[in-house]
Amino acid sequence: MNRTLVIGDIHGGLRAIFQIFEKANVTTEDTLIFLGDYVDGWSESPEVIDFLIQLKETHRCVFLRGNHDDLLLSWLEEKKDNPQWFNHGGKITMEKYSLLSDEEKQPHIDFLKLLENYHLDDQNRLFIHAGFTNLNGVEYEYFPKMFYWERTLWENALSLDPKIEKDSPFYPKRFTLYKEIFIGHTPVTRVGETTPMNRANVWNMDTGAAFRGPLTILSVDTKKFWQSDPLPELYPEENGRN
Template sequence: MPERVIAIGDIHGCADAFAAILKLIEPTQDDTLVVLGDCIDRGPGSRRVIELMLDADDRCNLVPLFGNHEEMLLAAVDRPGTAISWLSCGGTDTLVSYGVASAQELPREHLLYIRTWKDYYEIDTHFFAHGSYNARVPLDRQEWGYERWQSLRDRMPKAHRNGKTAVVGHTSQKDGEVLDADYLLCIDTYCCGGKWLTAVDVSNELLWQVDAQGQPRDGRETPVPVPNRENPSK
């Protein structure tokens, strides 16, 4: 099988969905899986999501990106006084999944792993980030601590100066559909809100979608072409 580069949208603790989409993808050592961040919080299975990521890292080239929820988690670990913000945004669900009472009690292995996650990733044709980007600034000079928080509903960036297609998450598409602005794909399709977890093979422009229980959309276990959506206001 030729090498594939596959992006996975915001998981938000939906471990059954993540496990199911990995099963559909069947990643191999030749594949790169880019997980776009916000893997934790809100859903019931944050611990299992991290465990699945560690397991998948042994089977393929897994590239996890740092989301704003991972940022809040590490802030709660390093500065306990900030924990209330994280807890109110789904952090409580993460603690419950681990069976602990505070961020400081989370497994050291998992915290060290999250600290290794990247701000962005790029290939010849695409680049990947959690939230947004500044179209005028080279990727290695972006203020990712700012951009990962930016909603596409507030500011839709233009095509990046590097000419590559952006693949992002963070801005949940409440209708469950991929936002396709030609030069940008947003694949946070609101799994934790009752819609879908989306994975996109950017090499072949194909996607998989499953719900929070891991059921494929419309019963489709094989990928389908990425639909064209040119309405960035959604």
């Protein structure tokens, strides 16, 4: 069975990846689409990147760029302190990477540089970390950082009145461009949920693994999903950090 599976924000939770792969019975026949934010939060960010580098040798993978991944790359390349990143999960990541040699860091830098800003499949399904702002679509986006920073796409989806028809002039044009849009970036735990949320044609896969929620993997075609245990249960020695 050839499945397309999409994975939400990992945030350094390697143990959660192992759990969801086992639960979903991931095989080399599956296509795996990762929505970004592989690092920051829990303590195994370098180990997550190592795992993903190895995974692409055996599986069909799409790796998208998250804002945390971009912040890590900037720090690794420029060696500049970033208080915003440091206070939002970067501290533990910085500590772990400081234990690595330059030779050990280089494959990670190469991996981060090759991350994609978005992925559009042959069924017109868009996979992107955060969103986009251009009303004509991702190919016309003036501000590429929006792909992994913006939140208005999800905010609009959450607030959209379901009574508004798609052909109405009041229906957001961004939602008409693609069959489905799969995002991460903004945890659904902000609205009290811990499972993937669907509003309009947008699926939010960030189920709060950076904090107290689980990591999720979902079949794009069937919408069946599998989840890890909440991350604090997988990292009890780190409780209180997030």
